[in-house]
Amino acid sequence: MPLRLISLAALIAAWWIGSQLAGERLLPEPQAVAMAIWAEARSGALAFNLATTLARVAASFIIAMALGTVFGLLMGRDRNLDRLGDPWLVALLNLPALVIIVLAYVWAGLTETAAIAAVALNKLPIATVTVREGARSLDAGLDDMAQVFRMGRWVRLRHVVLPQLAPYLAAAARSGLSLVWKIVLIVELLGRPNGVGFEIGIAFQLFDVTRILAYAFAFVAVMLVIETFLVQPLERHVSRWRPRTA
Amino acid sequence: MSPAGAPGRLEVAIKQKLFRAASGKDLHVLGEIGFALANGEVAALVGPSGCGKTTLLRIIAGLDRDYQGTVSLPPHCRLGMVFQEPRLLPWRTVEANVRLAAPQASDATLDALFQTLGLAAHRNHYPGELSLGLARRVALARAFAVAPDLLVLDEPFVSLDAALAERLRAELVELVTRRPVTTLLVTHDVEEAIGLADRLLVLSVSPARIVATVPIAHPRAAHSAEEVAAIRAAIAPRLGSAKA
Numbered sequence: 001m002p003l004r005l006i007s008l009a010a011l012i013a014a015w016w017i018g019s020q021l022a023g024e025r026l027l028p029e030p031q032a033v034a035m036a037i038w039a040e041a042r043s044g045a046l047a048f049n050l051a052t053t054l055a056r057v058a059a060s061f062i063i064a065m066a067l068g069t070v071f072g073l074l075m076g077r078d079r080n081l082d083r084l085g086d087p088w089l090v091a092l093l094n095l096p097a098l099v100i101i102v103l104a105y106v107w108a109g110l111t112e113t114a115a116i117a118a119v120a121l122n123k124l125p126i127a128t129v130t131v132r133e134g135a136r137s138l139d140a141g142l143d144d145m146a147q148v149f150r151m152g153r154w155v156r157l158r159h160v161v162l163p164q165l166a167p168y169l170a171a172a173a174r175s176g177l178s179l180v181w182k183i184v185l186i187v188e189l190l191g192r193p194n195g196v197g198f199e200i201g202i203a204f205q206l207f208d209v210t211r212i213l214a215y216a217f218a219f220v221a222v223m224l225v226i227e228t229f230l231v232q233p234l235e236r237h238v239s240r241w242r243p244r245t246a
Numbered sequence: 247m248s249p250a251g252a253p254g255r256l257e258v259a260i261k262q263k264l265f266r267a268a269s270g271k272d273l274h275v276l277g278e279i280g281f282a283l284a285n286g287e288v289a290a291l292v293g294p295s296g297c298g299k300t301t302l303l304r305i306i307a308g309l310d311r312d313y314q315g316t317v318s319l320p321p322h323c324r325l326g327m328v329f330q331e332p333r334l335l336p337w338r339t340v341e342a343n344v345r346l347a348a349p350q351a352s353d354a355t356l357d358a359l360f361q362t363l364g365l366a367a368h369r370n371h372y373p374g375e376l377s378l379g380l381a382r383r384v385a386l387a388r389a390f391a392v393a394p395d396l397l398v399l400d401e402p403f404v405s406l407d408a409a410l411a412e413r414l415r416a417e418l419v420e421l422v423t424r425r426p427v428t429t430l431l432v433t434h435d436v437e438e439a440i441g442l443a444d445r446l447l448v449l450s451v452s453p454a455r456i457v458a459t460v461p462i463a464h465p466r467a468a469h470s471a472e473e474v475a476a477i478r479a480a481i482a483p484r485l486g487s488a489k490a
Contacts, residue, residue, distance in 0.1 A: 141329065141331065141333050142333060142335065144304075144307075144309050144329070144333075145327075145329065145333045145347075147308070147309060148307050148308075148309065148325055148327045149325075149326075149327075149346075149347035149348070149388070149392060150324075150325075151346065151347070155346060159335060159337075159338060159342075159346055160335060163335070163337040163338075166337075241336055241337040241338070241372040241374065242336075242374065243372075243374045243375060
């Protein structure tokens with residue numbers, strides 16, 4: 001922990017030195033950014049924009065993970081579905097995020113639905129591929145066991161299949177969350193009237209580096225909190241049965 | 247003995263079972279196999295390793311439907327099975343593993359089962375924390391908890407040390423004595439088969455056929471060394487001739 005703190009202090013010091021060398025306009029001092037965060041927080045704009053962006057992150061993340069889990073499971077379990085779905089998957093995987101976003105806005109207008117759909121569509125193929133990998137490695141022995149003991153569909157899914165997929169779902173969620181919030185900012189920049197991405201867009205037009213950094217740091221802080229207090233405890237809970245190893 | 251069609255009666259009439267090998271060639275795993283088990287009867291399948299015993303069990307358990315012939319289980323037959331490996335859900339506790347397979351089992355039934363199998367202290371442990379011997383007992387508990395009409399055991403005591411296997415066999419005998427259940431047991435251990443079964447079904451090498459049926463005079467009672475030796479001598483040439 002002290003090492004981390006020293007490293008963090010060094011980063012801030014380097015930032016301060018950099019701002020002295022580059023000048024206030026290109027790289028404002030740390031305290032100027034802190035003041036900007038405080039000012040935005042007091043006006044309520046920070047909380048509003050963070051909440052708006054987080055809501056978009058949550059909506060598109062949940063949609064992408066839910067659909068990705070279903071598609072991944074189906075494709076991993078059924079060879080014909082895999083053959084049918086694979087070309088779509090490859091096409092989506094290789095379509096640049098920007099193209100999907102622009103097309104979504106062109107086809108569905110500059111709407112909330114288009115924004116969330118575009119982000120979800122960017123995340124969907126990666127979630128599908130990850131879960132498919134997990135579904136392919138499901139234990140046939142446990143499948144037989146579940147069949148012999150006539151376990152119902154829901155019991156099988158919840159107690160036999162999903163626990164085996166847990167590491168894959170966790171991997172998809174982790175990589176997904178960091179991908180989704182980055183793409184949400186671009187979606188907001190291109191076609192939404194609010195949110196962190198929109199604010200950063202405005203600040204860019206005004207060449208207001210202080211504001212850009214203020215929103216960026218506030219948002220990174222929120223994502224760190226989510227990672228520490230939501231994602232990590234969940235992972236620990238899911239893997240509680242694993243014998244503790246060195 | 248119960249008449250045909252009684253609950254728990256198992257009839258097997260397999261014509262043949264082919265297995266498509268990776269090379270694309272068909273392997274003839276099972277030949278013509280026909281036998282029937284009466285209600286409450288315990289039969290042991292013995293035969294050389296690799297002769298298709300596990301394949302036969304998978305067909306009877308309904309896990310493999312790609313064969314020629316018929317297997318008739320009584321309608322609404324509840325199946326309890328112990329696989330070669332314990333096949334427990336590692337992410338669920340011992341008790342949850344049993345309850346998930348047997349949701350209708352009462353607390354009293356489970357208490358008694360865990361008591362008999364020496365698992366009472368391990369109910370809240372995860373399978374990863376158990377030794378192989380304990381894990382096999384959990385698998386036995388799970389198979390009995392469903393109150394099966396047909397119990398299928400695939401070498402349930404393999405790779406355990408002799409003393410522990412002996413104890414578990416005694417526990418199995420206690421369980422099938424307390425609640426008689428039609429049982430099919432696969433083993434490569436003739437002595438184990440003699441100790442547990444009413445009848446031995448001796449299989450040949452692949453493609454497996456039944457080459458001998460040996461009734462046991464006093465099932466699940468102590469057998470003298472001479473009795474065991476006599477049965478061994480009776481089936482040894484069968485196994486031997488099948489190998490040739």
